[in-house]
Structure formats: C-alpha cells, structure tokens
Amino acid sequence: MIEAVSLRSVIEIYKPFFTRRTSTAWQWLYIALLFVGNITQAILIVVINTSFNYFFGILIAPSPSLPVLFWSVAYYLAAVGGYTFTAWLNSFAGDKLINHLNQMVTDNFLTRWMQSKTYYGANFLSKRQIVNPAGILSYDIQEANRLTVKLGDNLLNTFFAFVAGLYGLWQLSSPLTFEIAAMVFTIPGYMAIGALIYALAYNFIVSKIGSRLKSTTEKQYKIISKLEAHAHHIEKNAEGIELLQVRDQEKKGFLYRLQKSKKPYAIMAWLQSGLASFTALNEHLRFFIGVLLSVPQILAEKMSIDNLITVGDYFTRVASFFTWRHDKYEDATNLEVHVGKLQALQNEMAEWEAIRSKNELTFTKGRELALIELLIERPDKTCILRQRHFAFRNHNITLIQGKSGVGKSTLFRVLTGLWPYVKGTISLPVEKAKIHVIPQRPIFPNDANLYEAIAYKSERELTTVTKDKMDSLLKAFKIEKSVLAQKDEKRDWSKMLSGGEQQRLAFIRAILFNPELLLMDEPFSALNYAMKLLCEKMLKKYLPSTTIVYIDHSPQGAAENGSNTERVIFERKRLTSRR
Numbered sequence: 001m002i003e004a005v006s007l008r009s010v011i012e013i014y015k016p017f018f019t020r021r022t023s024t025a026w027q028w029l030y031i032a033l034l035f036v037g038n039i040t041q042a043i044l045i046v047v048i049n050t051s052f053n054y055f056f057g058i059l060i061a062p063s064p065s066l067p068v069l070f071w072s073v074a075y076y077l078a079a080v081g082g083y084t085f086t087a088w089l090n091s092f093a094g095d096k097l098i099n100h101l102n103q104m105v106t107d108n109f110l111t112r113w114m115q116s117k118t119y120y121g122a123n124f125l126s127k128r129q130i131v132n133p134a135g136i137l138s139y140d141i142q143e144a145n146r147l148t149v150k151l152g153d154n155l156l157n158t159f160f161a162f163v164a165g166l167y168g169l170w171q172l173s174s175p176l177t178f179e180i181a182a183m184v185f186t187i188p189g190y191m192a193i194g195a196l197i198y199a200l201a202y203n204f205i206v207s208k209i210g211s212r213l214k215s216t217t218e219k220q221y222k223i224i225s226k227l228e229a230h231a232h233h234i235e236k237n238a239e240g241i242e243l244l245q246v247r248d249q250e251k252k253g254f255l256y257r258l259q260k261s262k263k264p265y266a267i268m269a270w271l272q273s274g275l276a277s278f279t280a281l282n283e284h285l286r287f288f289i290g291v292l293l294s295v296p297q298i299l300a301e302k303m304s305i306d307n308l309i310t311v312g313d314y315f316t317r318v319a320s321f322f323t324w325r326h327d328k329y330e331d332a333t334n335l336e337v338h339v340g341k342l343q344a345l346q347n348e349m350a351e352w353e354a355i356r357s358k359n360e361l362t363f364t365k366g367r368e369l370a371l372i373e374l375l376i377e378r379p380d381k382t383c384i385l386r387q388r389h390f391a392f393r394n395h396n397i398t399l400i401q402g403k404s405g406v407g408k409s410t411l412f413r414v415l416t417g418l419w420p421y422v423k424g425t426i427s428l429p430v431e432k433a434k435i436h437v438i439p440q441r442p443i444f445p446n447d448a449n450l451y452e453a454i455a456y457k458s459e460r461e462l463t464t465v466t467k468d469k470m471d472s473l474l475k476a477f478k479i480e481k482s483v484l485a486q487k488d489e490k491r492d493w494s495k496m497l498s499g500g501e502q503q504r505l506a507f508i509r510a511i512l513f514n515p516e517l518l519l520m521d522e523p524f525s526a527l528n529y530a531m532k533l534l535c536e537k538m539l540k541k542y543l544p545s546t547t548i549v550y551i552d553h554s555p556q557g558a559a560e561n562g563s564n565t566e567r568v569i570f571e572r573k574r575l576t577s578r579r
Contacts, residue, residue: 006336010148013342017104026100033093034153037086042160044083045317046168049310051076056306090157094149101145109342110137112349120418121352124379131344132225144338147331158317158324165317166192172294172311174302191293195315198289199322206278206326213271214333216264221337223261230254275329282323290315359420366427368394369415369517369547371575374424376407376414383573384410387424390575393566394429397540397548402570408551409440411570412521415549429517429547436515438523438550442506444494450474450487454509466512473511476538477504478531499526507535511542518543520550 018024018031055072058064113119113133122131169192187193234241234250241250290312297303303311325332370391376384384407392398402408413419415426416437428435444453451462454470474484479501486496494502503526510518518539524532539548567578 006332006339009339009343010335013144013339013346014101014105014148016108017101027097030093030097030100034090034097034156037090037093038153038156038160040086041083041090041157042164044079044086045161045164045313048076048079048083049168049313051079053306053310056309057304060306090153094153098145098149101149102142105145106137106141109141109345113137113345116349116353116356117418118349118352121355121420122348125348125351125355131341131348132228133345135228136341136345140338140341144335144342147335147338151328151331151335154328155324158321161317162321165195165314165321168310168314169195169318172297172303172307172314174297174300191290191297191311191315192318194293195290195318196322198286198315199319202278202282202286202319203322203326206275206323209271209275209278210326210329213268213275213329214336216267216271217333218337220261220264220268223257223264227254227257227261230257275326279327282319286316286319287312356420360423361414361417361420362425363417363432364425364427366429368392368427368429369549370427372425372427374414374426375422376410376419377421378410379421381421385570385573385575387574390577391427392547392549392568394547395545396566398550398566398568400549400551400568400570400575401553404553406570408570409521412519412551415519430515434516436510436513436518438503438506438510438518438520440521440525442494442502442509444492444502444505446492447490448493449490450483450493452490453493454505454512456509458513469512470508473508473538477508478534479504500528500531503527504531504535507538511538514543515546518546518548518550520548522551522553524552 018027051072055069055076058069058072119133122133170189173189173191175188175190230250230253234254241247291308293315294303294308294311298305298308320327368391370389371387372389374385374387374390376386378384400408400411410419414422443456445456448456451467451470455462455466474487483497483501493505497505503523506523524535527535539546569576569578
C-alpha cells in the first residue's frame with residue numbers, strides 16, 4: 001500500500017479542494033460516481049464468475065440443451081456488458097475529476113505564489129531544496145492530479161475486488177479438516193485464509209526491494225534537477241559564458257553531474273529487474289496457488305472441477321490487493337515525487353509568508369517621502385541602514401549613490417514594499433496608485449506587440465491617441481527603425497531589444513503613466529553617457545512636477561547638475577544629503 005507518510009502528504013495537498021462549499025460539489029459528484037462504479041464492478045465480478053461456472057457446467061454436461069446453453073451465454077455476456085459500462089463510467093468520472101483539479105489546484109498554487117510574492121521572495125530564502133516553480137505549475141500539478149485520480153480509482157477497484165474475492169473464496173471453501181498427533185483441526189474458509197497468507201508473504205519480500213528502489217529513485221531525481229538547473233544556467237548566461245570563454249568549464253561541470261547520475265541509474269536498473277522478476281513470478285504463481293488450494297475440495301468431491309478457474313480468479317484478486325503498492329510501484333513513486341515538489345513549493349510559500357508577517361514597516365500619508373526611525377536588515381539580522389529621519393524633497397530629482405554592496409538596491413526594495421526585513425515608517429506624499437517604479441531590469445509581457453509591451457501594467461484599451469503618443473516618444477528616445485518596423489508583431493521584446501532599448505521603453509512607460517512619485521533602480525546602467533543625458537532631459541520635459549528618486553552607480557549626468565537636483569550618499573549605514 002502507499003506509505004502513511006505519502007498518503008498523508010497527498011491528503012494535505014488535496015484537502016482544501018474537497019470541502020462543504022458548493023464550489024467543490026462537482027469533485028464530490030465524480031468521486032461518488034467512482035465509488036458507485038467500483039462497487040458495481042465488484043458485484044459484477046461475482047455475477048460474471050457465477051455465470052461462467054453455470055455456462056461451463058452446462059458445457060461439460062452430457063447432451064447440453066441448446067436453449068439452456070444460449071441463455072447461459074446471454075447471462076454471461078450481459079454481466080460482462082455491465083462490467084464494461086461501469087469501466088467506461090469510471091473512466092469518464094476520472095477524466096472529469098482530473099480536469100477540475102487541474103484548474104482548481106493550479107489556480108490555487110499560482111494565486112498564492114503571486115499574492116504572497118514568493119515568486120520574488122524565494123530568492124532570499126535558505127535553499128534547503130531545489131524548487132522549480134515553472135515546472136511545478138506547468139507539469140507537476142497536472143501529473144500529481146492525474147496519478148492521484150488514476151491510483152485512487154485503481155485502489156478502489158482493487159479493494160472492492162478484494163472483498164468480492166474473499167466473499168467468493170469463503171463461499172467456495174468447505175471447512176478443511178485434518179488430523180495432527182491425534183488432534184483434529186478444522187479451518188473454515190481456508191482458501192480465503194491461504195490467499196491472505198500468500199499475499200502478505202509476497203508483499204513482505206517485495207517491500208524490501210521497493211524501499212531501496214524508492215530511495216535510489218529520489219537520489220536520481222535530485223541529480224536530474226541539478227542537471228536541469230545547470231542547463232538553465234548555461235542558457236541564461238550564454239553570452240557571458242561565450243565572452244569569458246568558459247565553455248569547457250561549464251561542459252565539465254555538466255558532465256560531472258551527468259556522470260554522478262550513472263551509479264544511481266545502474267542501481268535502479270538492477271533493482272527494477274529484481275522487482276520485475278518477482279512481479280512476473282507472482283503473475284503466474286498466484287493463479288496456480290489458488291487452483292492448488294482447491295485440490296483438497298475436489299478430491300473430497302466438495303467442489304466440481306468447473307470451479308477451478310473461478311477459484312484462481314478470486315485468489316488473484318485477493319492477492320492483488322496486498323501487492324497493489326508494488327504492482328503500481330512506478331505510478332505510486334512518481335506520485336510521491338510530484339507531491340513532494342508541490343509540498344516543497346508550499347513550504348517555500350509558507351516560509352516567505354511567515355517572514356512577511358513579521359514585517360514591521362508602516363506606510364503612512366505625509367507631506368513628503370520620508371524615512372522615519374527606519375532599520376533595514378539582512379536575513380541574518382546584520383544592519384544595512386539605520387536612519388532616524390530623512391526626507392526627499394517634493395517635485396525634485398534625487399540621486400542616491402554609494403559603494404557597490406552598501407545596500408542601495410535593498411533600500412529601493414524597502415521603498416517599494418518588497419523587503420520584509422525592516423522596521424520603521426515610510427511617509428508617502430501620494431497615494432500608492434500614483435507611484436510608478438522602474439526596476440533594474442525592465443519587465444515586458446511574454447507575447448505582445450510593442451504598444452502592449454510599453455503599456456504593460458495598464459489594463460485600459462490602447463486608443464489611437466495613446467499609440468500616436470507612443471510613436472512620438474519612441475522617436476524622441478531614438479528607438480531603432482528596425483524595432484519600429486516590427487512594432488505590431490507579437491513577441492517577447494525582452495529577447496529582441498538591447499538592454500539600453502529596454503530601459504528607454506521603461507522611461508516611455510513611466511511618462512505615459514505620469515506618476516506623482518517615480519522610483520528607479522539603476523535606470524541608466526545600460527545607456528552610454530549621451531543617451532543618459534537624453535533620457536534625463538526627456539524625464540524633466542515630460543514629468544516636470546514628478547518627485548523622482550533613483551539609484552545610480554555613475555556620478556556623471558545632467559541630473560547632478562540641475563538646480564532642482566539633490567545628491568544623496570549612502571554610506572556608514574545612513575543617508576546623507578549633498579546638494
């Protein structure tokens with residue numbers, strides 16, 4: 001059977017989707033259909049065996065009557081037809097249940113992952129396990145749903161068939177009486193008891209192989225996950241790898257991990273061969289043992305020979321229940337792996353939610369953007385910034401500078417509400433809806449035309465007036481003509497545009513949003529000096545009354561020389577204004 005820990009894990013994953021709420025009514029209906037279908041199939045097993053014995057008895061009888069033979073065949077075929085229909089009903093209900101779970105479970109995980117901001121916060125968690133949210137949301141959830149329903153349906157079928165098999169063997173078993181040392185022993189239902197003993201013995205032997213195979217499979221999956229992560233690393237950093245000429249080192253690292261996967265794979269192959277051998281032996285032996293147990297009854301003329309096939313069938317169904325876990329080893333093991341990944345993502349979300357719940361940062365409405373009694377820390381509790389009070393001037397451009405690693409980007413995350421390791425108050429002069437943020441790496445939708453990519457965030461329909469304004473700004477920011485020629489094509493613009501072009505589109509997006517407060521994290525990092533001057537000029541032109549606060553490593557630029565510009569130095573864990 002499925003181990004208690006694994007079964008508990010499956011229950012924990014799916015319990016929220018089976019409640020008394022009306023939204024889960026369809027799931028309960030399909031489960032009810034699976035129960036009814038499998039119970040009906042178990043009853044029909046007895047009916048089919050009974051009708052077969054009836055047909056076989058007529059067939060071996062001297063001079064069988066053709067009408068009686070015809071009705072015995074019809075009786076058998078009707079029972080088989082009913083069994084076939086219930087099998088279709090189970091398949092239909094199972095498919096419907098899988099589809100409902102695919103939608104509900106994926107939506108639940110995706111919503112929680114996004115709303116809890118774990119997609120961002122996971123970067124700051126202690127990595128106890130490799131978690132691949134993309135694979136989990138797009139594949140593991142669907143596979144877990146499919147295997148859970150498939151195995152659940154099969155387990156129900158096997159259990160009710162087990163009950164039918166026990167009932168049939170008990171009915172066919174006359175008490176077995178034998179004498180040992182002048183003592184007479186009687187065993188009622190001995191064929192049913194024999195089936196149980198055989199199944200338990202087989203289950204014990206194979207479980208030893210199965211437990212070793214499970215641990216080896218888990219090791220293999222971990223190695224595969226590391227191989228996938230390494231391949232993703234190579235793809236993500238392809239240009240840097242080529243420029244640095246470290247192809248051989250990356251190849252060597254990948255091949256090293258690939259080599260490590262060979263030993264677990266060899267052990268898995270050996271164990272799977274052993275498991276396959278025992279399974280093949282069981283497939284043939286369990287029917288024969290059932291027939292063998294009926295020999296005393298036949299010799300004592302308490303059972304006719306036409307019951308042999310029925311006894312073998314019932315014995316097989318009883319034995320199959322106890323060997324179910326091993327008969328379905330591959331599916332059950334894969335389910336454990338997929339559910340384990342779902343739990344890893346759940347644990348990651350819970351960990352980040354717990355961290356965020358301890359956030360002691362308060363945002364208040366004030367006359368200016370100000371930091372009040374602010375303490376910013378790293379996850380290890382070391383201090384990044386301790387500021388009693390610092391205010392940024394309204395309608396002004398403020399440049400924050402400091403040495404690399406001092407915590408400028410972390411301060412940016414605090415201002416935008418992303419960093420949870422912080423205490424204190426931030427006073428905002430505007431509503432949050434009037435704040436716009438330009439991150440270090442501009443973000444664009446996965447599949448959109450250029451207009452949609454620029455308007456990303458806004459849900460308003462793009463009008464002709466808005467597009468005309470975009471066209472004007474695209475020219476003003478000197479976007480290449482080759483890009484403009486493809487502006488109506490849907491694509492991932494982050495892969496087509498250079499870093500500098502992406503940053504210029506981010507400025508265009510900010511201008512169209514027309515915020516009262518604009519926060520920018522190294523927005524000029526991919527621009528040359530001349531283009532940086534142009535972008536600063538455009539920001540001043542189109543956002544003259546916007547309060548702008550941005551981080552930049554380079555001290556050069558027009559923003560530093562403007563009369564309404566302030567330079568702030570981040571050093572020694574505090575901010576200092578230098579005009």
